[in-house]
Amino acid sequence: MQLQLDGVDVRYARGRGERGAVDQVSLDLPAGRIGVLVGPSGCGKTSLLRAIAGLERLAGGSIAMEGHLLADAREGLHVAAEQRRIGMVFQDYALFPHLSVADNVAYGLHHMPRAQRAERVRRVLDLLGLADAAARAPHRLSGGQQQRVSLARSLAPSPRLLLLDEPFSSLDPDLRERLAQDVRSILREHGTTALVVTHDQFEAFALGDSVGVMNHGRLEQWADSYTVYHRPATRFVAGFIGQGVFAPARIVSNGDGRLVQTPLSTLHQAVAPPDDPEGSCEVLLRADDVVHDDQSPVKARVERKIFRGAEFLYTLRLGSGEQVLALVPSHHDHAVGEWIGIRPDIGHVVTFAHPAQT
Known part of the structure; x- marks a missing residue:
């Protein structure tokens, strides 16, 4: 599904006033493509991701998928997070320790008949190379495997869009690089539109079809990796990248x-x-x-x-x-x-x- 952001603003209450977290961000992410947001801590990356997921209301602008509005500040429209069919993968995995890997993946599929649910779990676990771990408890898996389970659980309901917030930050560098390459291949094979937040520019280049560089809540550039590196749009992008x-x-x-x-x-x-x-x-x-x-x-x-x-x-x-x-x-x-x-x-x-x- 195509993701379209037009002039998105996100603000938080601060004392008697407000603090701007996201300022006039516009971007277009075509269906089946992977976008990555990169920038220094506190630049608004995660706030923007939460707004797309429906966890934050917009103070300005609009968010749409395939032309259908999910949020529009001017119209007061805000589709609830659970109705957006958007999956989200967090850096801390957020797995249920008392459930097996298979039951974690099946958690969001209760609306399916039992046989269909089991088949869906089997297919997703096989896609992510976790078929042999279906009956195991999450704590018995490595960090990389746990992150794969988190990804499998998010892919199982066939979300229209997948959001990933610093998904590899807790892993060691070698594993992070390998898993990033694997995740890109899986998302492309699955045809999933995805938006990833990271602080690591090399991870951004490895994952993204489009890379966005954020600074103080603003999107300074949104382009392919080659253009961001060789044709930085602003002095900040030039200094931050490379x-x-x-x-x-x-x-x-x-x-x-x-x-x-x-x-x-x-x-x-x-x-x-x-x-x-x-x-x-x-x-x-x-x-x-x-x-x-x-x-x-x-x-x-x-x-x-x-x-x-x-x-x-x-x-x-x-x-x-x-x-x-x-x-x-x-x-x-x-x-x-x-x-x-x-x-x-x-x-x-x-x-x-x-x-x-x-």
Whole structure:
């Protein structure tokens, strides 16, 4: 089912006034697709999810599925949560400890005849690789298995939309990555429209067909992962996603278009924002935009280094004083204080006005 949000506001009472948690959020999530909301703590991700589920009333805007309104602040419409046919998966699993895995999954299927209910539970457990655990108690399962049971229970009633709130945050990193990939495959196979909240941008990229970056209650960008990373819509998105720095630069024009003069070199700006004026600005330099090259005339001193197995993340200081980051294969093991050659390798030049100018 397609999910449509138009100008959604959520506010909470605070003393004698109100505190805005979600501010004018609009997005469109097509049927069968997976959307992910990412952002810092307190940015409004979970409040937005709760509003979609029907657990919070709207202070403004509307929520619809396939064009049918679930909530409309202007009309005073609020369809109760239990009538929305929306499933929700929480980070703490919320399983019933006194029920078996099968009975947990069957909990929301009491309206079905017994034989149909049993068949539905069997099919969902088989889909999630839990057929052998049907009779076991939840506490006898691993964390990853318990999260699968929680997902199975939410999928069993065939919800029109599935909401997942930090579903993997309590798992170790390796298991979290594997389970995220499995969940994506399961949701796509099941044809389920889903919206996921996470604080982990790598998880967002692994799961989402569309990724939304939230900040102070506002949705700063809603696009595919590639666009969010390579074409950040705002300075906040550019700083929050990936690892990089904002370096001083200058935009100038020539016969072939615009050039961006940076501390590393002069770059051709293939796609410039329409309101991007000539003159001083800042250029986004991500760690993967800076390449180690012993032959380069541009040198930088290693200030810090973080070993990541296959690569080092170097923090470097140019002779002109600017700081940059670089991902370097780990067989290039340079000492702190050493000067190394670097050059830019940038496919997408992204510039922003200086903060003082915005």
